[in-house]
Amino acid sequence: MDVILFLIFAAIAVVCAINVVVQTHPISSALSLVGVMGSLAVLYLLLGAEFIAAAQVIVYAGAIMVLFVFVIMLLNAGAETRKGRSLMVQFLGVPLLIFFLGLAAYFVQRMFPDNTMVRFGGFTCAGMQTGESCGGAETVGRALFTTYLLPFEVTSVLILIAIIGAIVLARKELE
Amino acid sequence: MQLWLIPLLPLLGFLINGIFGRRFSKGLINTVAIGSVVFSFAWVLKTIAGMGDLNSSVTEHYFTWIQSGALNIGCDFFVDRLTIVMLLVVTGVGSLIHIYAIGYMAHEGGYYRFFAYLNLFMFFMLMLVLGANYLLLFVGWEGVGLCSYLLIGFYFDKQFATNAGNKAFIVNRIGDFGFALAMFLIFRNFQSLDFATVFHQAPGATEQTLTLIGLLLMVGACGKSAQIPLYVWLPDAMAGPTPVSALIHAATMVTAGVYMTARSWVIYTHAPGAMDVIAIIGVATAFFAATIGLAQNDIKKVFAYSTVSQLGYMFIGVGSGAFGAAIWHLVTHAFFKALLFLGAGSVIHALSGEQDLRNMGGLRTKIKFTCFSMIFAWWAISGIPPAAGFYSKDAILAAAYAHSPAIYWIGVFTAGLTAFYVSRAMFLTFFGEYRGHEHPHESPPVMWVPLVILGVLSLVGGAVFNVPEFLKYVFPAVVEPENHALVMISIAAGAIGILLAAWMYVWQPGMADKLAAAFSAPYKLIYSKYFVDEVYDATVVKPVVGGSRLLLWKGIDAGLIDGIVNGVGGRARDIGSAFRLLQSGNIRSYAAWVLFGGVAVIVVMGIAGGLR
C-alpha cells in the first residue's frame, strides 16, 4: 500500500517537475509546480509530517504559487523567446547536471543502505511512545517555540523586511 | 536617604534645558535651572537634618558600575562631615551664583546653553563631592573639567575665549594624567578604589608608595587647583562669563584639588615628604601669584591671581597638616572670592563691558550695593577681623608656623601683598574720581541681592562656621599654639598692605606710576607674569606641536597607515579586475558556475569523507 502510494505520487511529482522545465508557457510551469507541491504534500503525510504537509499546501500551493500565477497574469507573460545564449550553459550544463545527479544518487545509496523503511504512521520521536504521532502540530509547535525560538523570531523580522522591501519595490513612482 | 537625588536634579535641569531650551522662554529656562539647583540645596539640608549627629558617615550603594577581575567599582555615594561642608558650599554658593547669572546673562546670546552647562557643572561637581571611590570622584573631576572648558569658551566666536578654553582643558589633562597614575598605583597596592578600603589599608603600606601616590595625586590637584607649575590656565579662564569665573574658577571647581587632598589625608599623613612638597608648592604659588596680582590692570585678572594665591594658602594648610583650616579657608574663600568676582561682574555690567581698572574709579556713589558688599569681601580677603578670611587664613598661618616658620613668614608677607593689591583694585574701582566714559548704572536686584547675602556671609562666615571644630573628628587634630603674636602680625600685615595701597592710590595719586618707573625692570617682570606663558610656549608647546606634525602626522599617519590602507585597496582592485573577466553578465552562466562549484564541493567532501 505505502509503496504503491509512494510510486504513484513520486511519479506525479517527477512528471510535473519535468513539465515545469519543458513547458514554454510560464503558467503551465506554474501549475505543474503546484502539482509537484501537492504530491510532495502527500509524500510528507506518508512520512508522518502532517503539519508540514498542511503547511506545504497552504503556504506553497495556496499562497506563493497563487502569487506567481497572479504575477504571470498581471504581466500577461507569453511563451518565452528563444534568444540569447551562453556557452557556459550549453557546454557545461548538461554534463554537470548528469554528473551531479549520479553523484547524489551514489552517495544516497552509499550512505543510506535500506535499513530504515518508511511506513505510514511509522514516524516516532525519541521521547514518545509509538502510535502517538510526532509530526503533528503539537510537537512541531512545541519545538518551534522552545528550541527554535530565536530562529523563529529572526524569521519574523525577515518577513517584516521582505514586506517592506516588496512595498518599496512595487509602489508607484512618486513624481 | 536618597543621596542620588542631589546630583540628579541638576542633571535633569541640564537635560531639559539642553534639549528643549532652544524653544523655552527665559522664564522657563530660569525656573528649570535655578529650581533644580535650589531644590538640590534643599535636599542637601534635608539630608543633613536626617543624619542626626553627624558623627557617622553614610554610604549608599546603587549599582555595580564596573566589574572586571579584582576591579569592582560600585556607583556609591558617601556622606560625612567633610562632604557636607562641600555640599553646602557647592549647592549654596552655586544657587546664589545661578540667581545672579539671571541678571548678568540677561542680554547675552545662548542663554539656555549657558544655564544647561551650568547645571551640568553642578551635576559633575556634586558627583565629585559625593563619590565614594576615586574613580567616581574622577568622573566628576573630568566632568567639571569639561564644563569649565565649555564655559570658558562660551563666547566661542571670540578667538581668545576658545584658546583659553583649550588651554584650560589641556593643562588640566596634564594634572589628570598624574591623577590617573595615582589611581593605578592605589589599585595596584590596595586592590580597591573605595575610600573606606584604601584609607583602612593605607597605614599598612610602605612610605615610598604613599609618597609616590601622594605626589601623583598632588599633580592632579595642581592641575585642577591651579598651582605652580600648572596655574597658567586659570587667569586666561577669565575669558568666560563672570558668573562662571565666580562659580567654577573661584568658589567650587578649583577647590576640588584641595578637597581631594584633604579627602586623602590618611595617605598624606603617612607621607610627610609629599606634604612638604605640597606646602612648598602652595607657598610658592601664593607668593608668585600675589606678586603678579600687584600689577594687573584687568579687574578680573587681579582677582584671578588672587584666587591662585588663596588656593596656595589652602595648599599650605593641607601641606602643614591643618586640613580643617584648609577646608575652612576653602569655605570662606568661596564666600568672599565669589563675592569679589560677582562684584567685579556687577561693575563690568555697570560699565557695560569695561574691565580695565584704569577706566574706573569713584564708582562707590554710583553702584552702592555692589560697593558695600564688596567692601566686606575686601576685609575678608585682607584678613582684617572680624571678617571671614581672618579666621581661616590665621588658622592656616598658625599651622604653618608650627610646621615651619619660613613658610609662615612668606605667608604673612603674601598676606600683606594680597591686602595691597586687592585694596589697589578696590581703590581704583570705587574711590578717586571716575575716569571712564560709560554711564554707570546699578545692577538689578536679582544681581545685587546675592551680592549682599555673600557679603554678610564673608563678614560673619568665618566666625559663625567654625569648620575645624566641625571637622574635628574627621581629621587628625593639629597642635595649634595659642600665639597671639602671630595673629597680631598677620593682622598688621593686612593693615599695612591696605594703608600702603590707600597711600599710593588715594592720597598720593600718581605715586604708583612713579614707583613703576623707578623699578621698571621688576615691574616689567611681574607685569608680564614672569613670562611664564612664553617660557612654556617655547619649552613645551612648540616642541610637542612640531613633533606631532612631523613625526605623527606626516610620518606615521600619512606615510605608514595611509600607505597600508591604500595598498590594500589597490591590491583588491587588481584582483577584482582579474576576476572581472568571469562576469559575463549572463545570469545563467553564473548559475552554471555555481553548479560547478557545488559539484566540486560534493566531490571534495566525498573524497575527504572517504566515501563512507
Add this chain to the structure above:
Amino acid sequence: MESFLVLSLIKAAIVFAVLMTTLAYLQWVERKVIAHIQVRPGPYRVGPHGLLQPLADVIKLVTKEDLLPPYVNKPFYLMAPFLAITMALLSISVIPFGPILHIGPIDIGPLHVPAFETAMQLTDLNIGVLFILAASSMGVYGIALAGWSSNNKYALLGAMRSSAQMISYELPMSLAIAAPLLVSNTLSLRKLVESQAGSILSWNLLHGPFPQVISFVIFLIAAFAETNRIPFDLPEAENELVAGFHTEYSSMKFASFFMAEYANIITVSVMACLLFLGGWVAPWPAEYGSSFVPPLIFAAAGAIALFHGLNAARKRDAYTFPVFGVVFLILAGVFLLPIVQSWLLPLFWFAAKTGAIIFAFMWVRGTLPRFRYDQLMAFTWKYLFPAAMLNLLVTALLVAWTTK
C-alpha cells in the same frame, strides 16, 4: 480493512447524495428568500411552490449546448471548472456531521453485520482545520485559471480581482479561525466540537477566557469575501464585467462553478458552525428538554400547513399544504423515536445552525450593496486584518494566563 473501505464508500455515497441535493435546493431556497425579501413570490410555477425548480434548472443546464469559444487555452479552460468544484467538495470530506454512532448487529436475511461504531464523518484528520484551509486556499486556482484561460478581458479582470481578494481575505480568516482553536486547543474538528459540548455557554462564541464574538464576525465577513458573495462579489460584478471569470462558460461547466460557489458557502457555514457554534451540540442539555424542540417545531409547522390547507387561499393549496402538513407531522413523530434520536437530534442541530448561517448569507445578499474595489482591499488590510490580529493576541494572552 475491507469493512473500512466498504463503510467509507457507503458514507461517501450518502454524503455526496445529500450534498448534491442540498446544493441544488440551496439555489431554490436562495431565490425564494431573496424573492420574499423583495416582496415577490419567487419561483412558483414548476411544482408546488416551485419545489421542482432545481430539477428544471439541472435539466436545462445539462441539455444546453456546451460551446467551446475559440482562442481559449483549451486544457486550462477545461480544467478550471473541475479544479473549482473539486477543491470545493474536497473539504466536506473531513467535516463531522454528528457524534460517533453505535450501530448494533444487523441481521437482514443474508446480510450479517456485527455491532460496530463509526463517526458521522468521512475521515477524522487530526489537522482537519488545516486541511480545510488548504483546500479553500487551493480554490483560487479554479477561478484564476478560468479567467485567464478564457482569453477575455472581462474574465481576466474578474479572475485577477478574485485571486487578489481571496489571498487578501485568507489572512484575516485564518487568524479568526486560529483564535477559537486556541480556546479549545485542538486542530481536529471532532475534538473541537467535543470541547464545546454542554450548553450554549460552552460554545466558543460565548465560552472561555475570551468569548470569540469578534473573531466570529471577522470570520463571517472574510467568508463572504472568500466565497465571492455580495457585498464582495466583485469577481462577477454584472454591471462592470459581464459575469466575471465565468463569462465564457456555459452549461455544465457554468453549473460546476455555480455548484462550487454554493459548496463553498456550505463549507464556510459549516466551519463557522463547528468553530463557534458548537457543531451538533444542543443549545441546552437534553435533560432540560432540548430533545423536544425539533418535534415541537415540526409539529407546529405541520399544524400551520394543515390549517392553511383546510382554508386554502388558492385552489391548489388545498392539495399541496395538507401533504406538507402530514410530512411534517411524520417527521415530528420520527424525532420522538428513541432509536433514531441518538443520531437524528445532532443532525438536526447541526443543520439548524448551518442553515441559520446560510440564511444570513442570503439575507445579506438581499440587502447590502457592493463594495468598490479599493474599498474592498483597504477594508481587509486596514481594519479586518489588524482587528483579527488584535483579537488573536488578546485570546492568546488570556488563554496562556488562565491555563495553569
Add this chain to the structure above:
Amino acid sequence: MLQAVPISWFLTLSAVLFSLGVAGFLFRRNIITVFMSIELMLNAVNLSFVTFSYHHKEVAGHLFTFFVMVVAAAEAAVGLAIILTVFKNRATLNIDDVSSMKN
C-alpha cells in the same frame, strides 16, 4: 513485493527533483520560470529534510522545512516585486536581456 518504502527512494526522488530544478534554472530564459525552478529546488530540499527527520526520529527536520517555507515566502514576495519592477522598466521577462551588470 516489499511492504514499506526504503528511505533512499525518498532521497533519490529529492535529488531528481533538485536536479530538475537546476536544469530549469540553467535552461530556461523566462525570469518567472527560473524563479519557479528555485522554488522547485527548495521543495526538493524540504523533502530530504523531512526524510532525514524520519530517519533520525527527530522533529528538527520539520522545523527546517518550516523555516525554508517562510523564507521562500519572503523571497517570493520580494522576488516577484523585483520582477514587476524589471518588467516595468525594461518590458522584458527574458533573463538574458537583463545583463547590464556586464562591465
